[in-house]
Amino acid sequence: MSIIRDIVVYFNFFIIFYVLAINVIYFLQLMLSAFSLSSYIRKMMSSDYRRYTSSINMIPISVIVPAYNEENTLVENVKSLLELNYPLFEIVVVNDGSTDGTLNKIIEAFNLKRISQPIRVRLKTEPIKGVYKNPELFNLTVVDKENGGKADALNAGINASIYPVFVSIDADSILESDSLVRVIMPFIEDSRTVAAGGIVRVANGSVIEGGLIREVKLPKSRLACFQVVEYLRAFLTGRMGWDALGSLLIISGAFGAFDREAVIGAGGYARGTVGEDMELVVRLHRKMREEKRLYKIRFIPDPVCWTQAPENLKDLKTQRRRWQVGLIDSLFRHKKMLFNPTYGILGLYAMPYFFLFEMLGPVVEISGYLLIPAAFFLKMIDVRFFLLFLTISVIYGVILSVGAILLEEYTFNKYRSMKDFIRLVAYAVLENFGYRQLTTAYRVLGTINYKKHKSRWGSIKRKSFIDSNR
Amino acid sequence: MLIAEKAVYGILKFLISFLLLLYVYLVYEKLKEIVFESRRKKESSVINGIIDALFVKLSNSENIEKDVVDLKKYAKTFTGREIAAERLMGYIELIRGDLRNALSRICEELGFVDYEMANLKKRDTFRIALACRRLGEYRSEKPLELLLDKLKTDVYEVKYNALLAISKIGNNEYFLKAFSQEYKVQMLSERNLMEIANSFEGDKAAIYKKMINHENEYLSSIFIRAAGNDRILEVSEEVGRHLASQSFLRKIAAIKAAGQMGDFRHADKIIKELSDPDWRIRAVAAKSLGELGAPGAGVHLKEALKDSEWWVRYNAAFSIIKLGNYEDVLEEIFSGRDEFAKDAAFYALETAGLIKERASASDLASGNLKPFDLKLKQYMEKKGLQYEHN
Numbered sequence: 001m002s003i004i005r006d007i008v009v010y011f012n013f014f015i016i017f018y019v020l021a022i023n024v025i026y027f028l029q030l031m032l033s034a035f036s037l038s039s040y041i042r043k044m045m046s047s048d049y050r051r052y053t054s055s056i057n058m059i060p061i062s063v064i065v066p067a068y069n070e071e072n073t074l075v076e077n078v079k080s081l082l083e084l085n086y087p088l089f090e091i092v093v094v095n096d097g098s099t100d101g102t103l104n105k106i107i108e109a110f111n112l113k114r115i116s117q118p119i120r121v122r123l124k125t126e127p128i129k130g131v132y133k134n135p136e137l138f139n140l141t142v143v144d145k146e147n148g149g150k151a152d153a154l155n156a157g158i159n160a161s162i163y164p165v166f167v168s169i170d171a172d173s174i175l176e177s178d179s180l181v182r183v184i185m186p187f188i189e190d191s192r193t194v195a196a197g198g199i200v201r202v203a204n205g206s207v208i209e210g211g212l213i214r215e216v217k218l219p220k221s222r223l224a225c226f227q228v229v230e231y232l233r234a235f236l237t238g239r240m241g242w243d244a245l246g247s248l249l250i251i252s253g254a255f256g257a258f259d260r261e262a263v264i265g266a267g268g269y270a271r272g273t274v275g276e277d278m279e280l281v282v283r284l285h286r287k288m289r290e291e292k293r294l295y296k297i298r299f300i301p302d303p304v305c306w307t308q309a310p311e312n313l314k315d316l317k318t319q320r321r322r323w324q325v326g327l328i329d330s331l332f333r334h335k336k337m338l339f340n341p342t343y344g345i346l347g348l349y350a351m352p353y354f355f356l357f358e359m360l361g362p363v364v365e366i367s368g369y370l371l372i373p374a375a376f377f378l379k380m381i382d383v384r385f386f387l388l389f390l391t392i393s394v395i396y397g398v399i400l401s402v403g404a405i406l407l408e409e410y411t412f413n414k415y416r417s418m419k420d421f422i423r424l425v426a427y428a429v430l431e432n433f434g435y436r437q438l439t440t441a442y443r444v445l446g447t448i449n450y451k452k453h454k455s456r457w458g459s460i461k462r463k464s465f466i467d468s469n470r
Numbered sequence: 471m472l473i474a475e476k477a478v479y480g481i482l483k484f485l486i487s488f489l490l491l492l493y494v495y496l497v498y499e500k501l502k503e504i505v506f507e508s509r510r511k512k513e514s515s516v517i518n519g520i521i522d523a524l525f526v527k528l529s530n531s532e533n534i535e536k537d538v539v540d541l542k543k544y545a546k547t548f549t550g551r552e553i554a555a556e557r558l559m560g561y562i563e564l565i566r567g568d569l570r571n572a573l574s575r576i577c578e579e580l581g582f583v584d585y586e587m588a589n590l591k592k593r594d595t596f597r598i599a600l601a602c603r604r605l606g607e608y609r610s611e612k613p614l615e616l617l618l619d620k621l622k623t624d625v626y627e628v629k630y631n632a633l634l635a636i637s638k639i640g641n642n643e644y645f646l647k648a649f650s651q652e653y654k655v656q657m658l659s660e661r662n663l664m665e666i667a668n669s670f671e672g673d674k675a676a677i678y679k680k681m682i683n684h685e686n687e688y689l690s691s692i693f694i695r696a697a698g699n700d701r702i703l704e705v706s707e708e709v710g711r712h713l714a715s716q717s718f719l720r721k722i723a724a725i726k727a728a729g730q731m732g733d734f735r736h737a738d739k740i741i742k743e744l745s746d747p748d749w750r751i752r753a754v755a756a757k758s759l760g761e762l763g764a765p766g767a768g769v770h771l772k773e774a775l776k777d778s779e780w781w782v783r784y785n786a787a788f789s790i791i792k793l794g795n796y797e798d799v800l801e802e803i804f805s806g807r808d809e810f811a812k813d814a815a816f817y818a819l820e821t822a823g824l825i826k827e828r829a830s831a832s833d834l835a836s837g838n839l840k841p842f843d844l845k846l847k848q849y850m851e852k853k854g855l856q857y858e859h860n
Contacts, residue, residue: 042596046603046627048634056699057664115820116853118813120780135823188661189626388478395485402492409496413503421500425493 008375015368016389022357023396029241030403036244037236037411040301052188053085053181059188060088061180061257062161063169066153068096070171073308075109077171078140080211086180090139093171094157097126097147106142110134117141123155123268131160150253151269151276158260158268166263168277170254173307174203174211182303183257186296194262194284196298197251199235201414202228203306213306216414218423223316225427226435227309233404236301236411243299247350249285249330251297253277255305262295270333274453275326282334289343302412317442324362324446325453331355362443369437394432401428506549514553517544521557528572538579545580555582559607570609577608587613590620599627606635609671614644621653630658633666640671646680649689656688663689667696675704682708691723698727706733713739722754729758737764744770749779756782760789768799775803775811783810787818797842804845812849819846 052058063081067074074093081091095103106112112132119128126148133141143160145153154168165187169175179198186193205219219225242248256277263269266287269276281297288295310316331338331354338355340347375381405424408414415421446453524537544550555577562573577583582604589601590613602620605613613635620632633655636648649655655663670677681693682705694712697705712724713736725743728736740762743755756774759767767789774786790796800819803811819825828843839847 039596042594043599043627046596046599046631048603048631052665055665055668057661057668059661114855115817116813116855117817117820118780118784118810133821135821135826138821189630189659191659385475385478388475388482392478392482392485395482395489399485399489399492402489402496406492406496409499418500418504421496425496 004378005380008371008378008380011367011371012375012381015364018364019393022361023393025353025357026237026400030237030400032244033237033240034403034407036240037301037407041411044302047185049181049185050178052087052185053178054087056087058087058181059165059184060090060163061086061184062157062163062166062260063089063091063180064154064157064161064166065091065093065169065171066096066150066157067093067098067102067171068147068150068153069098069100069102071098071101071105073172074102075105076208076211077169077174078106078110080174081169082137082140083177083211084175084180085177088163089180090141090161090163092157092161093140093142094153094160095142095144096149096153096156097145103142103144107132110137110140110142112140112142117160119143119160121159122264123159125152125156125159128156149271151271151273154276155268155271158263161260164260165257166260167255167257168253169305170307173200173254173305174208174213175255176213176304176306179255179303179305183255183300186298186300187257187259190296192294193296193298194259194288195251195281196257196300197239197248198255198257198299198303198305199239199301200231200252200254200305200307201235202231202309204309204311206306208306216416218415218420219309219311221311222427223313223435224309224311225423226431229401229405229424229428229431230439231309232408233401236404236407237400239299240301242350245345245350246296247345248297248299249282249346249350249354250278251281251299252305254307255303273326273329273333274322275328275330278326279330279333282330282337285346286334286337286343289346304412304414313438316439317445320439320442321446321449321453324359324443325450327354327359328447328450331359359447362440363447365437365440366444397432397436398429401431404428510549510553513544513549517541517550517553518557520544521554521561524576525561525569525573528569534576538576541576541580545582551582551585554580555604558582559604562607562609574609578610578612583608583610583612587616590616595623595625595628599625599631602628602631602635606631606638609639611639611641614639614641618644618647618653621648621655624654624657626658629653629655630662630666633658634669637666637670642672642677645670645672645677649681649684656686660688660692663692664696664699667693668699674700675702678702678705679708682712687717687719691717691719694720694723694727698723698730701731703731703733706731706735710736710739713743718748718751722751725751725754725758729761732762734762734764737762737767740764741767741770744774749777749782752777753779753781753785756785756789760785760792763793765793768793768795772799772803775814776808783814784817787814788821790815791818791822791824797840801842801845804842804849816846816849816853825850 065074065077065081078091078093093106095106112134114130115133117131117133119131126146129144129146131141131143141160143156145156157168158166165184167180167183183196183198186196202219202224203213204221204224205217206213207215207217218228239248239250253276262284263280266280266283270279270283273279284297310319331351334351337343337347338351343351372381372386376383402425405428409421415424520537520540524534524541527534527537541554545554558573558577562570586601586604586608589597592598598620602617605617617632617635620628623629633648636644658666667681678693678697682690682697684690684693694709697709709724709727709731710733712720713728715721715724725740728740737759740755740758743751746752746755752774756771759771771786771790771793775783775790777783777786790799800815803815828846
C-alpha cells in the first residue's frame with residue numbers, strides 16, 4: 001500500500017512540475033510570437049513585395065503536388081494553382097499509383113497528352129510510368145508513377161521539376177493567390193534560406209469559387225471549428241515562436257518551400273516514414289549544422305494555404321495518429337541531436353522540448369486521467385486542491401487559445417464577422433472539455449501502435465471543394 | 471497548506487481576470503475596427519473623388535488651387551493623409567513626365583514629403599523603412615541626401631527601401647553615390663539589387679555603362695544582367711567585353727545579357743563558351759544562343775546536344791528549336807547513336823507542339839516521308855510512341 005501511495009504522490013508532483021514547465025514554455029512562446037508577428041506585420045507594411053509579382057527578377061518556382069486517390073479534389077486544386085499570382089512557375093502533379101480515377105480525371109480536365117520528357121534522376125524513386133503535358137498549358141506537368149508513398153512521390157516531383165526552389169503542397173489544399181510571392185521572399189532577401197513554411201488554415205466553411213477562397217467563414221461542423229482554433233494556436237503561437245528562436249523543426253507538408261539543391265544534397269524526402277515533412281526539416285538542420293554552413297529555415301505567417309480538416313472522428317483519428325507516428329519517427333531518426341550541444345539551440349532546447357512535451361505529453365496527460373480517479377478512490381488526493389488545479393489548467397488553456405485568436409484578429413483578421421469571432425472564442429473555451437482529451441487519446445494510440453503505423457499513411461475521405469461550399 | 475491554498479486561489483483569480491480582460495479587449499478592438507472601416511470608407515470616397523478630379527484638371531492644364539486647399543483639410547488627420555497618399559502614389563506610379571512631376575510637387579505641398587522625412591529620424595526601423603519606400607514613390611528629389619544617409623544602416627529593410635527610393639527618384643549622381651563603398655549595398659541579395667537596378671528611372675544607359683565596369687565583380691555582374699533584362703543596346707559593347715572575363719560572375723552574367731539583348735555581334739564569342747570547362751557556363755551559353763537567335767549557331771548547338779551534362783543538352787535542344795530550320799541539325803542527331811541527345815531533342819520538339827504538327831503535315835498514307843520525319847518515326851516506334859494524325 002505504501003508503495004502505491006509513494007507512486008501516486010511522486011506522480012502528482014511530477015504532473016505539477018510537468019504542467020508548470022509546459023505552461024511556462026507555452027506562455028513564453030505566445031509572448032515571443034506576439035513580438036515576432038508584430039515585427040512581421042510592420043515589415044510587410046514597409047515591404048513592396050507586390051512589385052515582385054510581375055518582376056522578371058523573381059526566382060522561378062516548381063509547385064509539386066503529390067496525389068494518391070485524390071479524384072475528388074485534385075482538379076479543383078490544380079485549377080487554383082494555375083491562377084496563382086506569380087511570374088514564372090510550373091506545377092508538377094505526381095500521381096503516386098492511384099487506384100481511383102485521379103489520373104484520368106486530370107488528363108481529361110486539362111487535355112493532357114503523354115510525352116517523353118527525359119527526367120534527370122537525382123533522387124531514387126519507384127519507376128515512372130509516363131509524363132503528361134498539354135503544349136498549350138506549358139506550366140503543367142503530370143508524372144504518373146508506381147506507388148511508393150508520399151515521400152517517393154515528392155522525390156519524383158523534385159526529379160521532374162526544373163526550377164531552383166520547389167513548393168510542396170497537398171492535393172487537398174488550395175493556395176491564396178499571393179502565397180508564392182510571400183513564401184519566396186525569405187529566399188529573395190537572404191540567399192542562405194534553404195526552406196520556408198507558410199501558415200495552413202482550415203478551408204471548411206469558406207466560400208471557394210474557381211479554385212480561389214472568396215469568403216472566409218467558420219465551418220458548420222463543430223469538429224472542424226475546434227480545429228480552426230487548434231490550427232491558429234499551432235501556427236500563430238507555436239511555429240512563430242520556434243521561428244523567432246531559429247529552431248523551426250516542422251514545415252507542414254501541406255505548404256512549404258525548399259531550396260531544391262539543398263534538399264537533393266540532403267538526400268530528398270525519406271521513404272518509409274509518415275512524417276516526411278518534419279523529418280526533412282530536421283535533417284536539413286542537422287546536415288547544415290554538421291557541415292557548419294550558414295543557413296536559415298523560416299516560418300512566414302501569412303502565405304496562406306487552405307486545407308480540408310477532417311469532419312468525422314474516424315478521419316480525425318487517422319490524422320492525429322499519423323502526426324504522432326511521424327513525430328516519434330522523426331525524433332528517433334535524429335536522436336543523436338537530443339541534448340547535443342553540437343546542434344546548438346536545436347539540440348539543447350527544441351529537440352528535448354519535442355521529445356518531452358510533444359511526444360510524451362499525450363502519454364503523461366492520459367496517465368493523469370487514469371491515476372487521478374485511482375488516487376481519489378484510494379483517498380490520496382485533496383479533492384479541493386485537485387479541482388482548483390484542474391480549473392487553473394483549463395483557464396490557462398483557454399487563455400492560450402484566446403491569445404492566439406487575439407493575434408489573429410490583430411494581424412491577419414481573416415474571420416471578419418462578429419458572429420464568427422464570438423463562435424471562435426466559444427470554441428476556444430469548449431475545446432478543453434472533450435475535444436482536447438479525444439485528440440490526446442488518438443495521439444496515445446499512435447504512440448502505442450507506432451511500429452504498426454510507422455510507414456502507413458491511412459486514408460482520409462476528402463470532399464470536393466465545390467461540395468464543401470454547400 | 472493555508473498559504474498554498476491562498477496562492478492557488480490568487481493564481482485562479484488572476485487568470486480569470488486576465489481572461490476577462492483579454493476578452494473585453496478583443497471585443498473592443500473588433501468594434502473599433504468596424505467603426506474605423508466604415509469611417510475610412512466614407513472618407514475614401516470623398517478624398518479619392520477630389521484627387522481624381524484634380525488629376526483630370528491637371529491633364530487639361532486647369533487651375534487646381536482649390537482642390538489642393540480641400541485636400542490639405544482632409545490630410546490633417548492620419549486616416550485622411552493615408553488615403554490621399556495612397557491614391558496619389560497610385561497615380562504617380564502609372565504616369566510619367568510633366569504630370570508625374572506636378573503630382574510629385576503636390577505631395578510636397580501637402581506636406582507628405584516632409585512628414586515622411588521626419589519619420590526617417592524615428593527609432594522604429596520599420597517606420598523608417600516605410601518612410602523610405604514612400605519617399606521613393608513620391609519621386610521628390612527633396613529627401614535624396616537623407617535617403618543616402620539611411621544607406622549607412624545595416625538593417626536590411628531600411629537599406630533596401632532607401633536604395634530603391636533613390637533608384638525610383640532617378641537622380642544619376644545620387645544613384646552612383648549609393649553604390650560607393652561606404653554604403654555597403656552588397657549586403658543586399660543579388661535579386662534585390664537587380665530589381666533596384668531595373669527600377670532606376672533616370673538615364674539608365676549612362677548608369678549601366680559605369681556600373682557594368684564597377685571594380686566590384688558582384689555589383690558589376692548585377693548591372694550586366696540588369697542591362698540584359700532591360701535590353702539596353704547602348705551598353706551592348708560593354709557587356710560584350712565581359713564575355714571573355716576571367717571572373718565567373720561577370721562572364722556568366724554577360725552571356726545571359728548578350729543573349730537577351732539580341733546583338734548578333736556577340737554570337738561567335740558565345741559559341742566559343744559552349745566548350746568552357748565549367749558546365750554552368752556551357753548551359754547558359756546554350757540557352758543564350760537560342761535567345762539571341764543567331765543564324766549559324768545550330769551546328770554548334772548540335773554538338774552541345776551531346777554534352778555530358780543534362781542541363782547543357784536540355785538548353786541546347788530548346789535553342790535549336792528556337793532558331794528554326796531545325797530539321798537538318800536534328801536529322802543527324804536522330805541518325806546517330808547518342809540516345810541522350812535524341813531524348814533531349816525529342817522532348818524539345820514535343821514541348822513546342824512540333825511532333826503533332828509534323829505528324830499532321832506528313833504524308834503517312836503514301837509512306838512518302840521526308841528523311842527527318844522518317845528518322846523521327848523510327849525513334850518514336852522504338853520508344854513505343856505513335857507518329858500519327860490525331
